[in-house]
Amino acid sequence: MEKQAITSRLTQSEIKKLKSLHTKKGRNREKLFIAEGIRLLEEALKFERKPQKVYFAPFLITPRAKKLTDSFRKLSVPIRAVTAKAINQISDAETSQGVLGLFDIPDYSDKRLFDKSRYILLLDNISDPGNAGTLIRSAVAFGFDTVMVLFNSVDPYNPKVVRSTAGAIFGLKVRLVDLADIINEKKNMKIPLIAADSGGSKMETGIKKIGPIKNFIIAIGSERTGLSSEIRKVADLSLKIDHLEAVESLNAAVAGSIIMREIYYQKIIKVK
Amino acid sequence: MEKQAITSRLTQSEIKKLKSLHTKKGRNREKLFIAEGIRLLEEALKFERKPQKVYFAPFLITPRAKKLTDSFRKLSVPIRAVTAKAINQISDAETSQGVLGLFDIPDYSDKRLFDKSRYILLLDNISDPGNAGTLIRSAVAFGFDTVMVLFNSVDPYNPKVVRSTAGAIFGLKVRLVDLADIINEKKNMKIPLIAADSGGSKMETGIKKIGPIKNFIIAIGSERTGLSSEIRKVADLSLKIDHLEAVESLNAAVAGSIIMREIYYQKIIKVK
Numbered sequence: 001m002e003k004q005a006i007t008s009r010l011t012q013s014e015i016k017k018l019k020s021l022h023t024k025k026g027r028n029r030e031k032l033f034i035a036e037g038i039r040l041l042e043e044a045l046k047f048e049r050k051p052q053k054v055y056f057a058p059f060l061i062t063p064r065a066k067k068l069t070d071s072f073r074k075l076s077v078p079i080r081a082v083t084a085k086a087i088n089q090i091s092d093a094e095t096s097q098g099v100l101g102l103f104d105i106p107d108y109s110d111k112r113l114f115d116k117s118r119y120i121l122l123l124d125n126i127s128d129p130g131n132a133g134t135l136i137r138s139a140v141a142f143g144f145d146t147v148m149v150l151f152n153s154v155d156p157y158n159p160k161v162v163r164s165t166a167g168a169i170f171g172l173k174v175r176l177v178d179l180a181d182i183i184n185e186k187k188n189m190k191i192p193l194i195a196a197d198s199g200g201s202k203m204e205t206g207i208k209k210i211g212p213i214k215n216f217i218i219a220i221g222s223e224r225t226g227l228s229s230e231i232r233k234v235a236d237l238s239l240k241i242d243h244l245e246a247v248e249s250l251n252a253a254v255a256g257s258i259i260m261r262e263i264y265y266q267k268i269i270k271v272k
Numbered sequence: 273m274e275k276q277a278i279t280s281r282l283t284q285s286e287i288k289k290l291k292s293l294h295t296k297k298g299r300n301r302e303k304l305f306i307a308e309g310i311r312l313l314e315e316a317l318k319f320e321r322k323p324q325k326v327y328f329a330p331f332l333i334t335p336r337a338k339k340l341t342d343s344f345r346k347l348s349v350p351i352r353a354v355t356a357k358a359i360n361q362i363s364d365a366e367t368s369q370g371v372l373g374l375f376d377i378p379d380y381s382d383k384r385l386f387d388k389s390r391y392i393l394l395l396d397n398i399s400d401p402g403n404a405g406t407l408i409r410s411a412v413a414f415g416f417d418t419v420m421v422l423f424n425s426v427d428p429y430n431p432k433v434v435r436s437t438a439g440a441i442f443g444l445k446v447r448l449v450d451l452a453d454i455i456n457e458k459k460n461m462k463i464p465l466i467a468a469d470s471g472g473s474k475m476e477t478g479i480k481k482i483g484p485i486k487n488f489i490i491a492i493g494s495e496r497t498g499l500s501s502e503i504r505k506v507a508d509l510s511l512k513i514d515h516l517e518a519v520e521s522l523n524a525a526v527a528g529s530i531i532m533r534e535i536y537y538q539k540i541i542k543v544k
Contacts, residue, residue, distance in 0.1 A: 047518075130402050134523045134525070134526060137519055137522065137523055137526075138522060138523070138526055140516070140518050140519050141515035141516055141518065141519040141522055142515060142516070143516055164523075166495075166519065166520070166521075166523075167519075168518075168519050171518050171519070204537070223438075241533070242536075242537070243413035243414060243533075243536070244412070244413055244414070244415055244543065246319075246412050246413065246440075246443050247409055247412050247413040247438065247439075247440050247443070248438070249438075250409065250410060250413055250529070251406045251409055251410070251436075251438075251525070251529075253406070253523070253525070253526060254406060254409075254410055254525060254526055254529040257522070257523075257526040257529070257530065258529065258530060258533055261513070261515075261530055264514075264515070265476070265514070271516065
């Protein structure tokens with residue numbers, strides 16, 4: 001009897017709403033996304049990103065997840081205990097850890113495109129969720145404060161992207177952007193754009209030439225088609241990573257991460 | 273009528289056998305794996321790896337795939353034209369390009385563990401197929417000749433791994449290995465082992481100290497648990513990649529690729 005007393009039933013319409021967040025359409029309508037599992041929620045806590053609500057199944061969770069829900073409770077986040085069946089219904093994971101958070105999708109549409117952004121990673125035609133998430137993770141690791149995602153790429157709030165960021169999605173500004181807006185605002189604001197491009201100069205020497213710089217954009221394109229021609233046209237510098245010709249190209253997340261690391265290593269980025 | 277004349281029917285037992293290659297058990301029994309799609313097969317051709325057989329659906333393929341089958345035909349590879357339905361049945365891809373190759377899984381069990389291998393990437397507990405494939409791709413890009421995969425990792429002939437290598441799996445020796453064998457043979461042969469480990473020395477300076485070296489092993493562990501303690505114990509050098517503490521770790525494929533690139537960049541590897 002006690003088991004039933006502490007969990008509450010989700011209505012069919014609540015379950016339907018939560019499940020709709022696995023689709024882009026649903027997320028766009030609700031302006032919400034789901035982050036599942038202990039690790040992602042611990043990172044949200046670390047980066048001080050408060051969920052709108054946390055759902056957990058008391059009979060699925062470990063002591064570590066219990067501690068997590070207690071921390072959110074202290075921050076006055078509404079916590080909802082539900083049945084294991086309900087959590088599995090709304091979970092995207094193969095095996096649910098019994099806990100997930102509902103987060104607002106930040107809306108920056110009233111802010112200028114480059115408002116407060118200094119070091120920007122631009123994703124152009126990155127369709128693989130694992131690659132997008134990995135790039136966001138590396139961006140946080142190497143001191144970038146913003147990821148701009150062109151509409152030709154995977155939605156950054158896709159559950160697989162969120163998982164691949166390992167929580168780094170809570171560590172920087174993520175903004176969906178239009179190609180034309182980037183091109184215009186780049187010109188207006190005179191922000192340098194650095195393109196990862198196999199036709200560019202050698203990365204190590206190219207970065208050395210950058211010198212003191214207030215802000216910049218690094219653009220990473222897809223493995224198959226490379227960067228959009230419009231982006232390539234406005235690039236101030238193109239960088240290539242030396243490798244043997246035995247492979248045509250590196251994985252996009254690897255290439256982007258190698259360039260971001262080199263920029264971090266050469267101290268182009270001023271870390272607070 | 274003509275349509276039927278040029279394709280032949282696969283029997284149920286043929287389809288069953290081919291489909292079984294999507295599982296590890298099936299691959300182990302048949303000693304075969306499947307590589308699907310134009311890009312992978314073009315790479316096989318480039319690396320001179322002859323498939324045992326090629327299957328294609330004449331009414332699905334593009335001129336580029338047609339050219340590919342012609343090239344294999346010239347090499348006396350048996351080519352089998354089958355129906356679109358049959359190719360879709362044996363395909364693992366979401367949308368089949370209508371062509372796939374059946375390849376032997378190379379067996380090195382009669383060879384010494386480090387036979388002819390000079391630059392070895394060792395995968396320890398790498399369970400994500402995308403990460404394993406990406407690491408193999410980077411290994412070929414940066415001059416490694418062998419990937420050794422511990423049994424605790426994903427099977428390198430898993431279709432998702434093969435796809436993530438973008439064909440690089442045909443560009444080096446891939447060998448499944450036992451942890452105890454690695455430890456023993458490393459001692460016998462006195463091969464240095466370099467571990468990617470967040471507790472190690474800074475990568476850039478650590479690699480500088482390596483100097484001229486005939487052969488070595490780079491070991492990459494999982495993001496969650498790191499390297500096996502047995503591997504860490506026998507490491508001659510541990511390397512870490514500097515990054516902000518905002519993230520706990522980098523993605524395993526990114527970390528491994530960054531270290532391999534640095535080794536390549538610092539010319540520790542003698543490329544032919």
